[in-house]
Amino acid sequence: MIASLSLILLCQLVGEVAVRALAVPVPGPVVGLVLLLLLLLARDRYPALARGPLGNDGVESASRVMLANLSLLFIPAGVGVVQKLDLLAEHGTAILVILAVSVIVTLLATVATFVAASSLFSREDETP
Amino acid sequence: MSDNPFSLWVYLSQSPLLWLTVTLVTYAATDAVSLKTRRHPLANPVLHSLWIIGTFLLLTNTSYTTYFAGAQFVHFLLGPATVALAVPLYENRRRVAAAVLPMLVALAVGSLTAIVSVVLLAKAFGLPRDIILSLAPKSVTAGVAMGISESLHADPSLTAVSVILTGIMGAIIVTPLMNFTGITDFRGRGFAAGIAAHGIGTARAFQVDEVAGVFAGIAMSLNALVTSLLVPLAVTYLLR
Numbered sequence: 552m553i554a555s556l557s558l559i560l561l562c563q564l565v566g567e568v569a570v571r572a573l574a575v576p577v578p579g580p581v582v583g584l585v586l587l588l589l590l591l592l593a594r595d596r597y598p599a600l601a602r603g604p605l606g607n608d609g610v611e612s613a614s615r616v617m618l619a620n621l622s623l624l625f626i627p628a629g630v631g632v633v634q635k636l637d638l639l640a641e642h643g644t645a646i647l648v649i650l651a652v653s654v655i656v657t658l659l660a661t662v663a664t665f666v667a668a669s670s671l672f673s674r675e676d677e678t679p
Numbered sequence: 680m681s682d683n684p685f686s687l688w689v690y691l692s693q694s695p696l697l698w699l700t701v702t703l704v705t706y707a708a709t710d711a712v713s714l715k716t717r718r719h720p721l722a723n724p725v726l727h728s729l730w731i732i733g734t735f736l737l738l739t740n741t742s743y744t745t746y747f748a749g750a751q752f753v754h755f756l757l758g759p760a761t762v763a764l765a766v767p768l769y770e771n772r773r774r775v776a777a778a779v780l781p782m783l784v785a786l787a788v789g790s791l792t793a794i795v796s797v798v799l800l801a802k803a804f805g806l807p808r809d810i811i812l813s814l815a816p817k818s819v820t821a822g823v824a825m826g827i828s829e830s831l832h833a834d835p836s837l838t839a840v841s842v843i844l845t846g847i848m849g850a851i852i853v854t855p856l857m858n859f860t861g862i863t864d865f866r867g868r869g870f871a872a873g874i875a876a877h878g879i880g881t882a883r884a885f886q887v888d889e890v891a892g893v894f895a896g897i898a899m900s901l902n903a904l905v906t907s908l909l910v911p912l913a914v915t916y917l918l919r
Contacts, residue, residue, distance in 0.1 A: 559759045562762045577903075577907075578903050580757075580762050581900050583758075584762050584900060586765075587762055587763075588765040588768055588769055591766070611766050613763070614764075614767075617756065617760045618766075618767065618885060618892070620710075621878060621882035622725050622879065623724075623753060625725050625843060625878060625882075626705075626732065626750070627746075627754040628821045628843060629725060629840075630729060630746060631743055631840055632733060632843070632844075633736055634743050634836060635840050638810075639840075642806060642810060645804045646806075646814070646841065649797060650814070650841060650845050652796070652800055653793065653797040653817075654818075654848050654852065655852060657789055657796065657818060657874060658856055658876075659860070659871075660792040661785050661788065661789030661867075662785075662860070662868060662871035664781075665781050665785035665871065666862060669778060669780075669864070669867070
């Protein structure tokens with residue numbers, strides 16, 4: 552468990568250092584995600600890597616525990632709403648309506664595009 | 680033990696222990712209720728934890744800074760949890776590789792819709808420019824959105840609030856909305872949840888279906904990249 556957590560933190564650390572050193576507008580943890588993915592893919596090719604956190608379902612089970620409780624992690628930032636109560640009293644209704652409409656429009660536009668594109672591309676695959 | 684219960688409160692309310700415990704206990708309780716209701720959308724654990732903890736802070740006259748000193752240990756895990764998304768992504772790599780093209784098209788359309796819709800609506804409602812700028816990056820995960828907001832000289836703390844509100848609304852509405860449209864492709868449903876409602880939408884997607892969760896995680900990560908490039912362009916074009 553500790554070795555698995557260390558590997559996850561290490562990936563994030565390398566990611567943070569890389570984005571700062573290269574000054575690219577990418578979040579460090581996203582680079583960390585790509586690194587961990589590459590490690591897992593490399594393990595398929597080189598079985599010698601399957602040891603420590605990369606063996607015996609180590610990093611996999613640590614990640615599943617974290618992702619099963621993903622909602623919890625947003626609570627500290629969300630409680631910050633208590634600092635904005637005066638602003639919400641003034642513009643709250645407008646902000647809530649705007650965010651709600653925007654989220655519905657975005658959900659529908661994204662899912663419609665995904666479904667349309669996936670049926671379009673799979674039809675192209677079928678034609679010989 | 681102190682004779683004076685007030686001095687005990689003064690000690691505890693200044694230590695991280697109390698606020699970390701309050702966060703975990705509240706979440707454990709709201710999550711148990713969510714499980715009991717078989718993950719009913721309105722029993723969203725983030726939504727209910729927020730008002731319970733918020734009310735508690737207001738009643739005890741505790742500042743957000745004091746609360747956050749304890750809760751930051753939980754907040755910190757947002758980064759490692761993003762890295763951990765590599766695992767479900769790896770386990771579902773064949774399904775993901777088969778859907779790369781639809782994902783990229785849906786990413787472009789979804790990301791643009793999220794930004795343009797919120798800016799145009801806020802303009803139509805006549806909101807002040809600094810509030811519009813703070814709302815623009817609301818569909819990406821909190822850390823990235825606050826960075827974008829800062830670079831636009833907007834209000835990062837208002838951005839964080841709008842990010843969380845967007846996430847909660849998306850998580851509540853996604854299942855009924857998708858059932859209403861009759862779309863049963865859980866790859867697309869999850870992908871939309873990740874684009875529109877970042878990590879809270881992704882957490883919701885994992886509750887409903889593992890494949891939906893994986894696609895939501897990818898969507899959230901890709902959207903963080905695209906939105907940080909698109910928001911500055913969109914606001915200069917739309918708010919001239």
